[in-house]
Amino acid sequence: MTREQFDSYCGGMKATTNVIQWGNASVWKIGGKIFAICSNWGDGKEGPEDQLEGRSENQSKNASIGSEPEVHTPRISFKCSDLAYELLPEQHGIIPAPYLARAKWVQINNPNAMSEQDLKLHLDAAYEIIAKKLTKKVRAELGVKI
Template sequence: MNQEAVARFCLDLPGAREDYKWGGVRVFSVAGSKMFALLNLSGDTLSFKVDKELFLGHVDRPGIRPAPYLARAFWISMNAPYPLGGEELQDLLRRSHQLVVAKLPKRSQVGLLL
């Protein structure tokens, strides 16, 4: 997947929106400000949240590292070309979205769960 395919996929998830922050980062979020993915405007870095139990397994893979400033919240980061296949990357982005949605109040989750 390339940068635009990742952006389109993220925006197709329920309730997803896009903002530009920090001088060059596309931020994909739900419920206003709950981030689930970050994409550098230069297109070279993608970061997103993963399951706590799988974090160490992901960062052991070639081309994947803990995301700067967000690793304590179990975010990973990778440079383009992404070291994951398109289907696996979509599954992980979908899971990141759902991890964030699961932390929202129950009334806010309506329509956002897959």
């Protein structure tokens, strides 16, 4: 999923807002609470899975002259349920999200780690988890029924 597709999908959810912060990350919120983030942090790039691991930023910068330019892929992070937090990091290309793992967030580092359909289901679940934490009054003001 591209960043544009991510933004379009999250923007289609009821009462969501988007802010760009933390080094150009696309941060999606419901009622002021974050449920998903898309950024180009790190060295994730399009290509075979084995190319995504084990390369430092300097190695990427020092690629041989004449080689194909690297295209950085978005890293998508989202809030997940307790069960999803236990299971998802067992898949190649999905890790506990840096800085957010203690709150049960995961990050997709490899664009092939999850289908777009599954990612959308997890984004829906993240939205619902955060929306449920809002007060009834705030949910009513936003017109969100969970």
